[in-house]
Amino acid sequence: MGVTVKGLSAAAAAEMIAPGLDTYAPTFFSPGEWAFVLAATDRLIPAEGRGPGALETNVPVFIDQQLASDLGSEIYLEGPFPANPPPTMGYQIPFTPQQIYRTAIKAVNAWCQEKHRDNFAVLDAPVQNDVLKKLQSGEVDFxxxxxxxxxxxxxxxxLLGHTKQGYLxxxxxxxxxxxxxWIAIGFPGARASYVEWVTQHNVKYPLGPVSVSGQRG
Structure with a gap:
């Protein structure tokens, strides 16, 4: 059972406090870049799935705020940078995350203009899905x-990694x-103690999630 304050659940109160995408002013992204991120994350986690979509959960806000912070600009960039490194080598790109988004969004929109005569953000959803698949497979040659x-x-x-992170x-x-x-997947969040549940096997956890800030769902 969720906590309520004057008839309003804490989850509902948290949603009221969180910025709406229609009024949010991006800190890092330009208007054109922001339109791309809105459209791309919406296709990666669409609202028509079994849970809430990326736009419902403010995933674009997460990405914008992370890129605007030190996480977007401060990263180890000492070479050498192998051209085709194995996945075990991790991050092997001589770009900061900020540079990756700025460079790639410009290239993707140029490719979309050439192939579909418009920027990614205004294409129909099926076409956007196809573009994302081509990005994933490496078919779009920057x-x-x-x-x-x-x-x-x-x-x-x-982009996919940041979308997942912003969602969860x-x-x-x-x-x-x-x-x-968290509510959709039944994740309890940052509750401090589960002592009373350690011995209760095969019993569904009935309490809603808790944020690090103390908000309760």
Whole structure:
């Protein structure tokens, strides 16, 4: 049972406090970049799924705030950078996350203009899905648009990873608005103690999630 204050659940109160996408002013993204991120995350976690979508949970806000912070600009960038490193080598791109988004979104929109005569954000959803699949498979060649280092599949991996993080992270980081994603999957969040539940096997946990900030769902 969720906690209520004057008839309003804490999850509902948290959603009221969180910024709405229609009024949020991006800190890092330009208007064109913001339109891309809104459209792309909406296709990666669409609202028509079994749980809330990326836009319902403020995933774009999470990405914008993370890129605007030190996490977007401060990262170890000492080479060498292997051209085709194995996945076990981790981050092997001589770009900060900020540079990845700025460079890639410009290239993706140029590719969409060439192939579909419009930017990604205004294409129909099925076409957007196809573009994202081509990014994932590396079929969109950024070299044709002046980028010789960053590959489309590298950008897709970064975008998908940040979308997942924004969907499932604690709301204090800007995403998971109203803890909707946690509620959908039954995740209890940052509760301090589970001592009374240690011996209760095969019993569904009945309490809603709790944010690091103390908000309760």
């Amino acid at each position: 070299r044709a648009y002046g980028e010789d280092i960053l590959k489309s599949k590298q950008f897709f991996g970064e 992270a604690d709301p204090i980081y800007g995403g998971n608005k109203g803890m909707k994603a």
